[in-house]
Amino acid sequence: MADVALRQIRAVIAVCEEGSFTRAAQRENATQSGVSQHVAAAERALGVKLFERSASGVVPTPAGLRYYKRCVEAVGQIESAHEEVRGFAGTVSGDLRVGLMPTMTRAALAPTLEQFTPRYPDVRLHIVEGYSGLLTDMVLADDLDFAVVPTFEGRVGLKSRLIVRDREMLVSSPKLGFTPLAPVRLKDCGPLKIIVPGRANVRRRNIEIYLQTHGVEVAEMIEMDAMIGTLEFVARSDWVAILSGLICVNDIDKSERVINPIFDPPLFAEFVVISQARRTLSTQARLFHEVFEAEIKRIQEVWAKTIPPSMFPESTTRSRSAGRAKMRANE
Numbered sequence: 001m002a003d004v005a006l007r008q009i010r011a012v013i014a015v016c017e018e019g020s021f022t023r024a025a026q027r028e029n030a031t032q033s034g035v036s037q038h039v040a041a042a043e044r045a046l047g048v049k050l051f052e053r054s055a056s057g058v059v060p061t062p063a064g065l066r067y068y069k070r071c072v073e074a075v076g077q078i079e080s081a082h083e084e085v086r087g088f089a090g091t092v093s094g095d096l097r098v099g100l101m102p103t104m105t106r107a108a109l110a111p112t113l114e115q116f117t118p119r120y121p122d123v124r125l126h127i128v129e130g131y132s133g134l135l136t137d138m139v140l141a142d143d144l145d146f147a148v149v150p151t152f153e154g155r156v157g158l159k160s161r162l163i164v165r166d167r168e169m170l171v172s173s174p175k176l177g178f179t180p181l182a183p184v185r186l187k188d189c190g191p192l193k194i195i196v197p198g199r200a201n202v203r204r205r206n207i208e209i210y211l212q213t214h215g216v217e218v219a220e221m222i223e224m225d226a227m228i229g230t231l232e233f234v235a236r237s238d239w240v241a242i243l244s245g246l247i248c249v250n251d252i253d254k255s256e257r258v259i260n261p262i263f264d265p266p267l268f269a270e271f272v273v274i275s276q277a278r279r280t281l282s283t284q285a286r287l288f289h290e291v292f293e294a295e296i297k298r299i300q301e302v303w304a305k306t307i308p309p310s311m312f313p314e315s316t317t318r319s320r321s322a323g324r325a326k327m328r329a330n331e
Helices: 006-018 021-027 032-046 062-089 102-119 132-140 202-213 227-236 245-251 283-306 316-330
Strands: 051-054 057-060 094-100 123-129 146-150 158-172 192-196 218-223 240-244 258-261 268-276
Touching (some): 006 021, 006 032, 006 062, 021 032, 057 062, 094 102, 094 132, 102 123, 102 227, 102 245, 102 283, 132 268, 146 283, 158 227, 158 245, 158 283, 192 202, 192 227, 227 240, 240 245, 245 258, 245 283
Parallel strands (some): 094 123, 094 146, 192 218, 192 240
Antiparallel strands (some): 051 057, 146 268, 158 240, 158 268
């Protein structure tokens, strides 16, 4: 039976995720030769080549990728055991670093903090607001415990879980004359002067595909990765934006902006929580996520009561279950 030490397994995981012995060594606070020796020892013990080495970098062989996935699961179980034992201490404390998009911070963050901070006063919170590319890189670099971002193809070193499938809304100024909360068919609303996220934002591609495939006429387009600026400009002009219902819920019954669910066909945004594949969430991260996800569910319930049932997305619970199954199948 192969006898591979835990330090060798961690070296294999690091090289696979970093694609480089140098970066893996930096991450593991080790020397490059030390990491290389650990990987070579694992390959000798297993009797199979785990990586292909070239001048352009290091990539796992099919056997190496399969071994990496199993090792990540095993190391995650060890981390889970550590967290369970820490739970016997009784007090929840320590640092918690969370990354959220503006979509999440505008409506869901404050109510979450209102509940979480009195319950767990010994947790030192660090909240980072940013867009999906930045937050994903920060999770990979271990600068965040977890982040909430739009669904994407996935990256080595990350695990993800669907938390909500949300209805996209057309946001406009009252001067454009749309009836508040009435479903709109975008192809009947053009030509539109529309604000869209930058190309690094996952939602940009989804919006552009929708506009192109459903005959929506666009007169002008502005790229803007500034959510507050987008909302303020829309309120003051004849420009519109397509935004998630999560960020629009605060505009229900307000006069500054008009919100309309998009239909025929509807447009959805899916959001996932991402964390490092080799780690399990700390107790404080898990508890914060539970409170945050409950607030997301509450917002969905508000929309379910506000717009016609035929316009509202499928059950959050069913979407979440389907998302878990999909993520497991892709692991």
